[in-house]
Amino acid sequence: MKKLISALMIVSFVVMGIAGFSATAQADDVKMVGVISKIEMTGKDAKSANVTLVDNKTEQAVTVEVTDELTLDKLKDNRIVVGDEIRCKYETKDGKNISIMFKKTAGC
Amino acid sequence: MKRVVFTLLAAGLSLGAGNGSAEEHPGKESIAKSGYNGPSTCEECHPGTAAKFLDTVHWKHASKVTHVENLDPTQEYGMKNRIYTFCNGNDIVNNLKETPKNAAGKTKVTGCNSCHPGNHIQDIGSTGPKAEAAIDCLICHSSDYDFRQRKVTKNEAGEVVITQDRSTKAALAVGKPAVKNCMVCHESAGGGVLVKRGFAFTAEYDVHAAKKMVCVDCHKAKDHKIPTGFDPNNWAHDGVRVSCLDCHGASPHKDPDYNSHTAKIACETCHIPRTGGAFAKDFTKWEMGADKFYEPTTLHKEVNQNVPVYAWYNQTVANTPHFIGPKGSRTDKKSKIYPFKIYLGKGFYDEYTGNLLAMDFAEPMATGDTLAGIASAAKTLGIEKYKPVPGWQTIYFSISHLVTKKKALSCENCHAANGVLNFKELGYSDFEIQRLTNPGIYFEKLAEKQKEDW
Numbered sequence: 001m002k003k004l005i006s007a008l009m010i011v012s013f014v015v016m017g018i019a020g021f022s023a024t025a026q027a028d029d030v031k032m033v034g035v036i037s038k039i040e041m042t043g044k045d046a047k048s049a050n051v052t053l054v055d056n057k058t059e060q061a062v063t064v065e066v067t068d069e070l071t072l073d074k075l076k077d078n079r080i081v082v083g084d085e086i087r088c089k090y091e092t093k094d095g096k097n098i099s100i101m102f103k104k105t106a107g108c
Numbered sequence: 109m110k111r112v113v114f115t116l117l118a119a120g121l122s123l124g125a126g127n128g129s130a131e132e133h134p135g136k137e138s139i140a141k142s143g144y145n146g147p148s149t150c151e152e153c154h155p156g157t158a159a160k161f162l163d164t165v166h167w168k169h170a171s172k173v174t175h176v177e178n179l180d181p182t183q184e185y186g187m188k189n190r191i192y193t194f195c196n197g198n199d200i201v202n203n204l205k206e207t208p209k210n211a212a213g214k215t216k217v218t219g220c221n222s223c224h225p226g227n228h229i230q231d232i233g234s235t236g237p238k239a240e241a242a243i244d245c246l247i248c249h250s251s252d253y254d255f256r257q258r259k260v261t262k263n264e265a266g267e268v269v270i271t272q273d274r275s276t277k278a279a280l281a282v283g284k285p286a287v288k289n290c291m292v293c294h295e296s297a298g299g300g301v302l303v304k305r306g307f308a309f310t311a312e313y314d315v316h317a318a319k320k321m322v323c324v325d326c327h328k329a330k331d332h333k334i335p336t337g338f339d340p341n342n343w344a345h346d347g348v349r350v351s352c353l354d355c356h357g358a359s360p361h362k363d364p365d366y367n368s369h370t371a372k373i374a375c376e377t378c379h380i381p382r383t384g385g386a387f388a389k390d391f392t393k394w395e396m397g398a399d400k401f402y403e404p405t406t407l408h409k410e411v412n413q414n415v416p417v418y419a420w421y422n423q424t425v426a427n428t429p430h431f432i433g434p435k436g437s438r439t440d441k442k443s444k445i446y447p448f449k450i451y452l453g454k455g456f457y458d459e460y461t462g463n464l465l466a467m468d469f470a471e472p473m474a475t476g477d478t479l480a481g482i483a484s485a486a487k488t489l490g491i492e493k494y495k496p497v498p499g500w501q502t503i504y505f506s507i508s509h510l511v512t513k514k515k516a517l518s519c520e521n522c523h524a525a526n527g528v529l530n531f532k533e534l535g536y537s538d539f540e541i542q543r544l545t546n547p548g549i550y551f552e553k554l555a556e557k558q559k560e561d562w
Binding site for chain 1: 296301
């Protein structure tokens with residue numbers, strides 16, 4: 001009986017640990033520098049954009065959702081265009097890469 | 109006759125216009141009907157404005173400078189010709205040009221004067237009717253400018269030109285400059301977005317932005333002469349100045365204890381406790397990027413990540429080959445304590461004269477050969493004999509944006525043994541420091557506040 005109770009307690013702790021980990025676990029922010037290959041304004045009134053970047057290091061295409069107003073404005077008036085190199089930080093939530101920082105690397 | 113009637117009508121409408129927003133700007137019907145023909149269209153209602161604009165820092169990239177030591181007060185200085193280690197190039201030596209081919213066989217057209225509201229054919233400081241006609245009014249005044257139209261490229265004659273958006277669509281959106289209009293140039297200086305100063309003018313970081321103010325609400329131009337502060341790093345100016353006092357006065361606080369500080373402590377010292385951006389750069393060694401072009405490595409921090417230093421400043425500037433920074437002292441009646449960001453740049457100095465050498469960026473950008481850039485600049489400037497040796501220059505940057513009310517410094521931030529002010533360096537005696545860093549100065553006040561807060 002004691003063994004059974006101990007086993008049940010261990011299982012409970014493990015389950016709680018996994019649940020706790022799942023609840024609090026967040027993907028680390030990912031940093032990358034890449035060149036824009038595609039811009040797609042999305043959402044009602046173009047309140048978001050999906051931007052595809054080709055990572056300089058891995059040469060893999062990564063699509064990032066941009067929602068901050070300043071960057072969306074730059075996408076709309078073509079201050080940021082396909083071919084621009086971008087320094088981007090994003091986090092992955094529910095399978096989507098959400099931009100936290102999105103800046104052109106170019107400057108004088 | 110029609111033009112006179114229209115002008116009178118437009119003038120009448122403009123008197124009633126509030127903030128000059130795109131929707132209220134008069135003349136739309138005329139622009140929609142006749143199209144936009146550059147500054148001549150604007151001059152129908154704003155006669156003489158183009159000529160006046162040619163006499164401003166935005167066009168000339170220079171001005172007479174009388175508050176910086178070791179300069180000729182009869183000459184003009186600025187981005188046009190300065191040699192220092194934040195940029196190391198200038199409009200003259202780093203004039204817009206096509207670079208040599210890089211390792212990938214590619215070239216680009218680049219130069220300091222890409223940030224100029226002309227077309228490069230009419231360049232920095234040009235004058236006359238052609239220069240007036242070349243002004244890009246809309247890049248500052250249109251809220252619907254298509255930046256794909258603004259390119260640095262070569263025309264059919266092989267001349268480097270800067271193209272402009274002169275569409276009717278852009279002209280119909282004319283009005284007071286918004287933040288984004290200024291940021292086209294002022295955001296990306298020094299190697300990328302927010303690299304130079306780390307000033308993000310957004311509601312999150314600046315109380316004025318949170319109040320939906322824009323740049324020109326403080327930097328309110330008259331005849332396009334734009335008021336600026338006294339940043340030791342920025343020399344050229346339009347002869348008009350802006351300061352916090354213009355709107356807030358010398359006693360802006362409800363608390364008289366804070367007001368008692370304003371005679372000797374600049375507003376920025378308490379209200380801008382952090383800064384950001386570049387703090388070091390090396391022009392002697394450039395790094396290759398993924399596109400096979402090179403650029404100098406800049407060490408920089410994000411917004412609000414740099415801790416300022418504090419110094420006395422009387423709004424005159426010390427200027428030597430290895431130091432550009434504030435002059436002033438505790439005993440100088442004109443001095444106040446201001447916050448600064450210290451930046452160190454590495455460049456090549458001439459061993460014969462001790463002077464800093466300028467750099468043409470074209471060759472270094474393509475091949476990484478920085479000494480070739482020095483040689484090209486020396487040739488442009490007529491310097492025949494020089495010997496480049498690496499050296500460092502310290503530059504003090506003013507801190508004037510990222511203003512906060514809620515996170516402003518309070519008594520305990522300065523009046524503490526481990527406070528932000530180095531009282532010793534600021535010229536205070538040991539006895540004075542003991543008194544200044546004792547919490548007895550503010551104990552009862554903060555205790556009362558603590559009770560109220562909790």
